[in-house]
Amino acid sequence: MxxxxxxxxxxxxxxxxxxxxxxDTGDEGGEPAPSGxxxxxxxxxxxxxxxxxxxxATGSTPTTAEEVxxxxxxxxxxxxxxxxxxxxxxxxxxxxxxxxxxxxxxxxxxxxxxxxxxxxxxxxxxxxxxxxxxxxxxxxxxxxxxxxxxxxxxxxxxxxxxxxxxxxxxxxDGQQMMVAADAGFESIDDMDGAVVCVAGGTTSEGNVATEFARRDLTVEVQSFEDVDLLQEAFIAGRCDGWSSDGSQLVGLRSSFPDGPDALVIFDDIFSKEPLTPAVRDNDTRWAQAVEWAIYATIQAEEYGITQANVGDMAAGDNAAIVQFLGGENADGVTLDAGLGLDPAFAMNVVSQVGNYGEIFERNLTDLGLERGLNALWGDGGLQYAPPYR
Amino acid sequence: MATTTGRPPLWRDVRVLAWTFQIAVVLVVVAIVFWLLDNLRVNSQRLNIPTGFGHLDQPSSFPIPGSDFRQTQPVRDALVEGFQNTLRLAITGIALATVAGVLIGIARLSQNFIVRSAARAYVEFVRNVPLFCLLFVMYGAVVLNAFPRVADSWDVGPVAIVNVRGASTFWFEGGNWKFVVALLSAGIVAFLVARWRSRIADRTGTPGRTGLWALPTAAVVLVVVWIVLGLGATAPEIDGARVTGGITMTPEYFAALAALVIYTSSHVAEIVRGSIQAVPRGQGEAANALALSGFQRLWHVVLPQAMRIGVPPIGNQYLNLAKNSSLAAAISFPELTKVTQLTVANRSPAVPSFALLLGIYLVLSLVISLFVNLANRRLAIVER
Incomplete structure (x- = not known):
């Protein structure tokens, strides 16, 4: 409810x-500074x-314009x-x-x-x-x-x-199709005229319809706002297939009431789904701060900095790593990249949450998801952080 | 204090004060509305969010189940499809809720203890349950859990095949306009026959039996026109994992319709009961004195007078039903609200989309009000 x-x-x-x-006004304490x-x-x-x-109305309008x-x-x-x-x-x-x-x-x-x-x-x-x-x-x-x-x-x-x-x-990520193991479907090509349930309000509905049209198959796409209701409908036989991003399907299958073996996920990936954090438009400083928080996890994994060894690494003698973690270099100078973040923000991120690989492993590996495209660029994946200097 | 008879000073003049106050209130309201709209415009501009209706011509990017609507068609068409679904729900719902409500309302006053108590239990239970819960019970508990899978469908030949994917029955095949022509000609013939019979009844005093004459004639006409126009029929069949042919009612539509009818009929029943009780007792007793049967007493004497009292509040229930149909979005029936949600999730800007949604419901409600008012005027006592 x-x-x-x-x-x-x-x-x-x-x-x-x-x-x-x-x-906006309520939260602003400081002087209104001209902002780029x-x-x-x-x-x-x-x-x-x-x-x-x-x-x-004229009385209030200048305030609004000023705030903009x-x-x-x-x-x-x-x-x-x-x-x-x-x-x-x-x-x-x-x-x-x-x-x-x-x-x-x-x-x-x-x-x-x-x-x-x-x-x-x-x-x-x-x-x-x-x-x-x-x-x-x-x-x-x-x-x-x-x-x-x-x-x-x-x-x-x-x-x-x-x-x-x-x-x-x-x-x-990429969209895939999940069916009941005993439904007798080997691939999407067997699913002509099928009913496919998706979570509504996503790109999934259009992707399913487009993929079936590409294969010259007919399909009926039933979308649900609520994943729990969707699962109930799927169990009741309301739909033949359940389509969503591959990572979601793996997660949903792992918690399926009849056990994960009751479901099969087809290998075909029929869309590109880069799952990406987003902020509001026209706030570059906030966007950059959030973006570099994410990059810090990737850079940390690349440097081999983990939650366990971050203290040692910060006190170590690799100048690039010390600089990344916000420590003083040999000449007693600390790099402030001007992002509006504490110079030691990467230190805080890794020591409190972990690097990208640790976050992935902690949450997704048990579900049966593999790194795949999300491996570091050096390992053949796409995760790549711009240099921190 | 010399001018005790003259007008009081402006700041004590009641008329001036009243006017000033009212003008001030209007100004404040207008100013607030303008201020809000201006904020909306400025904020949308700042966030690069479109505020116009250009999105109506963009591709929708989602298909609509239970229709031929494709994801390549524009948003405009999706909204039309959604509105048609809303109308399907509202019109059928109003018709069924009226019939069920009148029957239950009469049953509430039955002299039979069991009938009276059952009707009372129904009304008291349904009226005191939120419609939203009723909707979820109908869909989650009844449809999804009580209806069989396709392989185990309840199969009654060509008449009906019912399973969790929907209820199918036989239907015509061929052009839509031919079907409309067939229905219309049957309807017109039925009307003419009924009028002819009632005229005879008026003239001679013998029972007209209009229904007995009109319905079979209409059926014959329907069959003849059907054959002449070359309309076919299609029956549902189980074809592997799905049902083909015939016409299918989706389970979402069924659940939404059932919940709306059950809920609204309980309210209509109470109005009907109250209206019947508001008809003076003497009317029923007079009918008895004329030796009219129970049905005749109700149909010719009591109900016409009761309806005069009941039409305005029942009209309100019709409005409620039409607006409540938007709750069907919660069980994924693609009516107007659900389709609007889908368009907003697929790129359409929220503010113009929901403004349009409000506007459409407003128009729908006004049209229903218009019909109710027309009916009310017809039923009202013509004073001479």
Whole structure:
């Protein structure tokens, strides 16, 4: 019921865009400084005053326009609030689900902690906000969350229309098909005329329809908002196939009531799904801070820095590693990359959460997911961090 | 204090004060609306979120189950498809809820203890359960758990095949317009026959038996036109893991319709009961004195007068049903709300999309109100 309640909030959240300007003011304590990130056109101010009717309205308009021009970065807001509001979900084992104590655990949840460790120096300062699929971008746009880490595929139109800026993909995924082991399907080609259930509000519906059309097969795609209801419908025989990102299917299969062996996942991967954290458009400082928090985990794995040895590494004699962890070099100088982060942010990330490989192994390896495309670039994968210098 | 008879000063003049206050309230409301809209515009611009309706011409990127709608068609067509589904739910729901509600309302006043108690239990139970829960029970418990898989379908030849994928029955085959022509001609003939019979009844005083005459004639006409136009029929068949042919009602539609009808009929029943009780007792007693049968008493004397009282509140229930149909989105029936959610999840901007959604429901409700008002005017006592 609660999740449905959250979905009911979508229109409300949309309307709360309206009130967005007010909440910005509430959080701003410091002097409004001209910021390079505020991308509102300077002409916006004159337009506003020119077109706004009514005396009361004109009174409020300059404030709004001023905020657009000098809007502070979320980086300052988050630091002042001392908590990162992270949009996740609570129902996807491996990526983000609730453990017995009601804590969020999983790959995405850990990346929320990575961001908190980098920005605030404390991985526990995360406020997890559970979102339905179709509420996630509205929540991001309206400022209900600071960052969206909710196994979200980076696509061109989401970049362009949803007002989201996507950062570095934390997981390279692709859509696959899962069927009951006893259904008699060997591959998608056997599934002509089948009913396929997907989680609604995602790229999955269109991908399934496109893939079946490409293979000259007919299909009926039934989409569900709620994964639990989807699973119930699948068990009841409402649908032949269950399609989603491969990583999700593996997670869902692992917690399937009849045991994972009752389900088969076909090898065909028929879409590219780079699962990528996103922030709001036009806030470069915040985007860079979050992006480098993610890179820090990848760079740490590349350097071989783990949660266990990070202390030794920081005190070691590899100059590049010492610099990365925010230590003083041989001449007593510390590199501040100017990201608005503590120079020791990578140290905080690795010591409190771990490097990319540790996060992956902790959450996803047990589910049966392999590194594959998500191996480091040196191992034939795609995970690559720009140099830290 | 010299001018005790003159007008009081402006700040004590009740009329001036009233006007000033009302103008001030209007100004404040208008200012707040403008301020909100302007914030919306500025914030959307800042976030590069489109505020127009250009998305209606973009590809939808999702198919709609239970229809031929493809993912390559524009968002506009998806909304039309969703609206049709809403209408299917609302119109059928209103018809069924009326019939069920009237029957249960009459049963509430039955002299038979069992009938009366059963009707009362039904009304009291259903009326006090949230519709949303009823919907989930219908879908999650009844449809998904009580209906068989395709292989074990309840199979009654060509008449019905029921399983968890839907309920199928035989249906016509051929052009849509031919089907409409066949139905229309049968309907017109039935109407003419009924009018002819009732005129005879008026003139001679013999029972008209309009239904007995009209329905068989209409059936004959339907069959003849069907054959003349060359319409075929298709029956459902189990073909491996699916049912082909015939016409299929999706389980989501069934669950949504059932929940809406069950819920609304309990409210209609209470209105019908109250309306019947509001008809003066003497009317029923007079009918008895004329030796009318129980049915005649109800149909010709009590119900027409009760409906005069019941139509406005029943109209409200119709509005509720039409608006409540949006809850079917929760069990994935692709009606207008669900389709709007899908479009918003597939790139359409949220604010214009939901504004459009509100506008469409507003128009739908106004149209239903219009029909209810027309019916009310017809039923009202014509005063001379």
């Amino acid at each position: 609660r999740r449905t309640f959250i979905r009911g909030l979508v229109p409300l959240a949309a309307l709360s865009l309206v009130a967005g300007a007010c909440s 990130s505020g991308a509102a056109p300077t002409t916006g101010g004159t337009d506003d005053t020119g077109t706004t009717p009514g005396s009361v 021009q000098t809007g502070e970065s979320l980086l300052d807001t988050v630091s002042a609030a001392d908590v990162v509001r992270c949009g996740v979900r609570d129902d996807l084992p491996g990526f983000s689900s609730l453990d017995d104590a009601g804590e969020h655990v999983g790959f995405d949840a850990d990346f929320c902690r990575v961001i908190a460790a980098a920005v605030l120096g404390d991985a526990t300062k995360v406020e997890f906000v559970d979102l339905e699929t179709d509420a996630r971008f509205t929540a991001l746009q309206s400022g209900e969350i600071d960052v969206l880490v909710r196994n979200t595929t980076w696509t061109a139109s989401r970049d362009g229309i949803e007002g989201a800026t996507f950062l570095h993909p934390t997981y390279y």
